[in-house]
Amino acid sequence: MRWVGAGFLFCSVFGCGILLAGQEKERTRQCEAFLNFFEYIKNQIHYFLAPTKQIYRDYRDEVLSKTGFLDCLSQEGDGVYQNRWEEAFAACRDRIMLSREQAQIVLAFGSCIGKSNEEMQMNSFEYYIKAMTKETEKQRSVCAKNVKLYQTLGLTVGAMAALLFL
Amino acid sequence: MVSTSVQAAVSGKNRPLSHILRYLPARFADTVREYVRSNPAHEDWISELRFRAGGLFSVTVAGQNVCRFPERFVYCSAEDVAQTLSLLCEDSVHTYGETMKEGYLFLDGGYRVGLCGHARCDDDRLKSVYGITSLSIRIPHGVFGIAGPVLPLICEDGAIRPTLFYAPPGIGKTTLLRDVAASLRERRIALIDTRGELYQEEAMNCTLIDVLYGYPRAKGIEIATRTLAAEAVICDEIGTAEESAAILTAQNSGVPLIASAHAENETMLFERPNIRLLRDAGIFRYYIGLRRKGWEKRFSFHVFDAWQNRSFDLSSEEPS
Numbered sequence: 002m003r004w005v006g007a008g009f010l011f012c013s014v015f016g017c018g019i020l021l022a023g024q025e026k027e028r029t030r031q032c033e034a035f036l037n038f039f040e041y042i043k044n045q046i047h048y049f050l051a052p053t054k055q056i057y058r059d060y061r062d063e064v065l066s067k068t069g070f071l072d073c074l075s076q077e078g079d080g081v082y083q084n085r086w087e088e089a090f091a092a093c094r095d096r097i098m099l100s101r102e103q104a105q106i107v108l109a110f111g112s113c114i115g116k117s118n119e120e121m122q123m124n125s126f127e128y129y130i131k132a133m134t135k136e137t138e139k140q141r142s143v144c145a146k147n148v149k150l151y152q153t154l155g156l157t158v159g160a161m162a163a164l165l166f167l
Numbered sequence: 168m169v170s171t172s173v174q175a176a177v178s179g180k181n182r183p184l185s186h187i188l189r190y191l192p193a194r195f196a197d198t199v200r201e202y203v204r205s206n207p208a209h210e211d212w213i214s215e216l217r218f219r220a221g222g223l224f225s226v227t228v229a230g231q232n233v234c235r236f237p238e239r240f241v242y243c244s245a246e247d248v249a250q251t252l253s254l255l256c257e258d259s260v261h262t263y264g265e266t267m268k269e270g271y272l273f274l275d276g277g278y279r280v281g282l283c284g285h286a287r288c289d290d291d292r293l294k295s296v297y298g299i300t301s302l303s304i305r306i307p308h309g310v311f312g313i314a315g316p317v318l319p320l321i322c323e324d325g326a327i328r329p330t331l332f333y334a335p336p337g338i339g340k341t342t343l344l345r346d347v348a349a350s351l352r353e354r355r356i357a358l359i360d361t362r363g364e365l366y367q368e369e370a371m372n373c374t375l376i377d378v379l380y381g382y383p384r385a386k387g388i389e390i391a392t393r394t395l396a397a398e399a400v401i402c403d404e405i406g407t408a409e410e411s412a413a414i415l416t417a418q419n420s421g422v423p424l425i426a427s428a429h430a431e432n433e434t435m436l437f438e439r440p441n442i443r444l445l446r447d448a449g450i451f452r453y454y455i456g457l458r459r460k461g462w463e464k465r466f467s468f469h470v471f472d473a474w475q476n477r478s479f480d481l482s483s484e485e486p487s
Binding site for chain 1 (some may be wrong): 190191249252254256257258259260261262264267294295296297
């Protein structure tokens with residue numbers, strides 16, 4: 002019975018490590034997904050002057066779809082479309098794993114979409130894309146480090162806890 | 168004979184005012200709704216809604232400015248103007264960048280929004296407009312049957328006669344052209360709808376009208392005569408040198424033009440050098456001046472037949 006308990010304890014702690022590592026990987030994927038989305042929006046506006054609602058409706062991305070963000074963006078109220086980036090982000094916040102800094106960049110980017118002429122939007126987009134690229138690179142290196150850390154910690158702490166239990 | 172679709176438009180199944188109110192910030196939309204509720208007869212006469220940053224919100228009713236609702240003024244801030252513009256463009260201001268430089272944007276349903284703000288210029292060229300300070304939303308009116316008295320002149324023995332309508336802004340030139348186009352719907356008409364005001368779906372779908380959306384008038388006239396083999400070309404508000412040159416070039420193709428121009432009266436019309444050029448070249452047979460008094464729905468027409476060098480007056484019946 003003691004062995005079963007120790008095994009359960011090891012699996013739980015190691016599982017936590019794996020879960021945390023998974024979250025870190027998901028955060029990186031979301032950063033990359035938002036960065037791709039930013040680039041897509043920028044190109045659609047720069048080359049095609051596409052209306053905002055069409056940009057959102059045409060965009061496909063598995064990572065962002067999973068959070069429900071794209072669906073929220075495409076919703077139309079009373080037949081009049083409005084860019085509800087901030088509301089969509091707030092509605093999906095529990096499924097979006099971005100850090101506070103990353104979230105701020107995403108929100109700031111969204112607040113520029115469709116509010117001014119193409120040239121002014123491009124200037125803002127360049128700035129936020131640069132900031133998001135930096136954050137994504139940072140996130141990638143943090144992720145590589147943290148994934149290993151969480152897995153190792155999960156394994157060693159789990160093993161130690163199991164030994165102590167025995 | 169008015170078609171079913173035209174009758175639908177006349178009977179007011181499509182209310183252009185209530186449709187556009189959905190795109191306005193609640194404060195202004197409610198003000199207009201309240202005004203219409205207390206003055207129901209005025210609804211059909213509302214031709215414009217105007218927003219001015221740091222100024223008053225006003226409604227143009229039968230050419231009169233209404234800015235007391237009923238005893239209070241509605242002030243408009245720069246944020247209100249920016250928000251209204253965003254709502255009208257459905258948060259896609261960039262899509263309208265090119266026409267915004269020309270001072271307007273047109274929306275689905277035939278609404279034209281005139282605007283002005285801060286211009287950014289490169290030498291003499293207008294690069295962009297930002298910080299919009301004034302918006303003027305023109306409400307389109309589908310009034311049909313008003314062209315009745317002039318139609319026999321325009322369409323004489325099956326031949327379409329080139330005609331120029333003139334009047335000061337706000338009298339109803341575009342409404343009249345729309346009615347002429349709808350009346351000639353069984354002919355191959357090329358409608359050059361540069362600002363999205365002329366074409367009206369309810370009256371013009373299922374017809375032989377070819378619509379050139381957003382084309383500059385000169386280019387549109389050229390395309391309509393060269394490639395569309397139109398029986399007549401209809402376009403609004405001509406008057407620039409480029410447009411006159413395109414019309415002069417197109418005259419050899421034998422496609423009659425029905426157009427409109429801003430002018431207070433015949434004398435002032437012919438004082439415009441580009442119009443004078445067209446008159447000297449004999450482009451138009453009829454020059455028809457429009458008159459309408461305040462709350463009257465009837466038009467009176469002053470017709471100058473340039474080919475026979477005679478003038479006479481006509482007046483329209485009260486439209487339905």
